[in-house]
Amino acid sequence: MKINILSASLALLGCVAHTQAALNVDLTSASSIKAAAKLVAANLLTYYHGDEPGGTPGILPGPPPIGDYYWWEGGALWGTMVDYWHFTGDTEYNTKIQDALIFQANMPKNDYMPPNWTASLGNDDQGFWGLSAMLAAETNFQNPPSTEPQWLALAQAVFNTQAARWDMDSCNGGLRWQIPLSNNGYNYKNTITGAIFFNIAARLARYTNNATYAQWAVKAWDWTNAVGYIDNNYNIFDGAHVEDNCTDINPAQFSYTAAIFVQGLGFMYNYTKGTEPRWQTAITGLTKRTLDIFFPDGIMTEASCELSTHVQCTTDMLSFKGYVHRFLSQTTQMAPFISPTIMPILKTSAAGAAKACNPDGTCGFRWNTGSYDGNTGAGQQMNALGALMSLLVEVDPVAATPPVTNSTGGTSVGNPDAGAGTGAFEPEVVPVTTAGRAGAGIITTVVLGSFVGVLGWMMTRSGEGPKWVDPVLRKNPLMR
Numbered sequence: 206m207k208i209n210i211l212s213a214s215l216a217l218l219g220c221v222a223h224t225q226a227a228l229n230v231d232l233t234s235a236s237s238i239k240a241a242a243k244l245v246a247a248n249l250l251t252y253y254h255g256d257e258p259g260g261t262p263g264i265l266p267g268p269p270p271i272g273d274y275y276w277w278e279g280g281a282l283w284g285t286m287v288d289y290w291h292f293t294g295d296t297e298y299n300t301k302i303q304d305a306l307i308f309q310a311n312m313p314k315n316d317y318m319p320p321n322w323t324a325s326l327g328n329d330d331q332g333f334w335g336l337s338a339m340l341a342a343e344t345n346f347q348n349p350p351s352t353e354p355q356w357l358a359l360a361q362a363v364f365n366t367q368a369a370r371w372d373m374d375s376c377n378g379g380l381r382w383q384i385p386l387s388n389n390g391y392n393y394k395n396t397i398t399g400a401i402f403f404n405i406a407a408r409l410a411r412y413t414n415n416a417t418y419a420q421w422a423v424k425a426w427d428w429t430n431a432v433g434y435i436d437n438n439y440n441i442f443d444g445a446h447v448e449d450n451c452t453d454i455n456p457a458q459f460s461y462t463a464a465i466f467v468q469g470l471g472f473m474y475n476y477t478k479g480t481e482p483r484w485q486t487a488i489t490g491l492t493k494r495t496l497d498i499f500f501p502d503g504i505m506t507e508a509s510c511e512l513s514t515h516v517q518c519t520t521d522m523l524s525f526k527g528y529v530h531r532f533l534s535q536t537t538q539m540a541p542f543i544s545p546t547i548m549p550i551l552k553t554s555a556a557g558a559a560k561a562c563n564p565d566g567t568c569g570f571r572w573n574t575g576s577y578d579g580n581t582g583a584g585q586q587m588n589a590l591g592a593l594m595s596l597l598v599e600v601d602p603v604a605a606t607p608p609v610t611n612s613t614g615g616t617s618v619g620n621p622d623a624g625a626g627t628g629a630f631e632p633e634v635v636p637v638t639t640a641g642r643a644g645a646g647i648i649t650t651v652v653l654g655s656f657v658g659v660l661g662w663m664m665t666r667s668g669e670g671p672k673w674v675d676p677v678l679r680k681n682p683l684m685r
Contacts, residue, residue: 244566335363524584527591
C-alpha cells in the first residue's frame with residue numbers, strides 16, 4: 206500500500222510540474238522575445254561541458270553510450286547560437302561559439318573531417334558544421350585571428366571536399382551518406398546529405414557571386430529530383446541504396462531535410478534576383494507541402510516520430526524543430542513573396558513552443574499540448590530557441606537585415622581552394638568501434654527496437670502511414 210501511495214504522489218507531482226505556468230513572452234514584442242530567448246539559451250548551454258576541465262570543446266556529451274549526442278549536433282548547436290547572437294545582440298556566448306567552431310575544424314586541414322570522429326563522419330555531419338561556418342560568415346560573426354581558419358574558407362572547404370566526392374559510379378550522381386568506406390551506410394545515398402550540399406552551394410553562390418557554386422547547386426537539385434527523392438507533390442523521401450541504383454527509395458520524411466532545401470531554394474531565388482521561375486515555383490510548392498506535413502493545426506510536429514499517443518524520436522530527431530523554424534524564417538528574407546505563407550504559421554507554432562516551456566526557460570518537446578511535457582534536452586532547448594528567434598525577422602530591424610555577401614559588408618576571408626585534396630578520407634584515422642557505430646551520423650532512418658523482427662524503417666503520422674521494410678539487414682544504414 207505504501208508503494209501505491211508513493212506512486213500516486215509522484216504522479217500527482219508530475220502533473221503539477223507539467224501544468225505550471227508557461228514561458229512569459231509577448232510574441233509581438235522584440236524585447237520580450239529576446240528576454241525569453243535569453244532564458245532558453247542559458248538553459249541550452251547547461252548541456253554543454255566542452256569548455257570545462259577534461260571536456261572536448263565544441264561537442265555535446267557523447268557519442269553514445271558515453272552521452273546522448275553525436276558529433277554533428279555540436280555543429281548544429283553553434284549555428285543556433287550564432288543566430289542567437291545575431292538576432293538578440295547578446296555577446297555573452299561569442300567566445301564559446303568561436304572556440305567551438307575552430308576547435309572542431311580539423312586544423313591544419315580545416316575541413317571539418319576530424320579523425321577522432323570517424324564513426325560519426327557522414328557527409329551530412331560534416332555539412333552541419335559547414336552550415337554553421339557559412340552562417341557565421343553571412344552574419345558577420347566575430348572573425349577568428351588570422352592564424353586560425355576563417356568562416357567563409359571553412360564553408361568552402363566543406364563544399365570542395367563534398368564536390369570531390371560526388372559519385373558518378375552509381376545512381377548517376379549524388380553523395381553517399383558516410384565518408385569513410387568502413388562505415389555502415391557508405392552504400393546509402395540519403396537526401397539530407399544532398400540537401401546540405403545544395404544549401405551550402407547556393408549560399409556560397411550568393412555570398413561570393415561565383416557561378417560555379419550555383420552550377421553545383423543546380424546539379425544537386427536536379428539530381429535529387431531525377432532520382433525520385435522528391436516527387437511531383439514535393440514530398441521529400443529519405444534516400445536509397447547504391448546496389449539497387451537508388452531505386453529502393455525509403456519513403457520516410459523528416460522536417461529538417463525539407464527545410465534545408467527550402468532555405469537553399471530561397472538563396473537560389475535571391476542569387477538569380479527572381480529571374481528564374483523554377484526557383485519560385487519550387488519554393489512555393491515545397492513550402493506548402495512542408496507546412497502541410499509538419500505543421501498540423503499550425504504547430505510543428507516531427508511527423509515521423511511524434512505520434513498522437515507517444516513520442517518515439519531519437520535524440521537527433523528531438524532537435525529538428527528549431528532548425529525548421531530558423532531556416533523557414535530566413536527563407537522569407539531571401540524570397541519575400543513567401544513570407545505571408547510562412548510567418549503566420551511560425552507565429553502559431555512559436556506560441557505552442559512557449560507554452561511547452563517553464564517560466565525559467567526549461568522547455569519540453571511537444572508543442573501541441575499547451576503545457577510542458579518534461580521531455581528535455583539540448584535539442585528541445587534548441588527547438589524553443591529557434592522558434593522564438595524565427596519571429597524576430599518581422600519585429601526587429603536588426604534581425605530583419607538579410608545575410609550579407611562579400612559585396613554588401615561581409616568581412617570573412619575566403620579561400621576558393623580550401624579543402625583541396627582532402628575529399629577522400631585518409632586511412633590513418635582512429636578505428637571505428639562497435640559503440641561508435643551504433644547510430645553515428647545524422648539520423649536518416651528510425652529503427653524501432655520494440656518491433657522485434659522488423660529490420661527497417663517506419664514513417665508514420667498519428668499512428669498511421671506507409672511502412673517500408675528492409676528485407677536484408679545489410680541494407681539498413683543505421684544498423685551499425
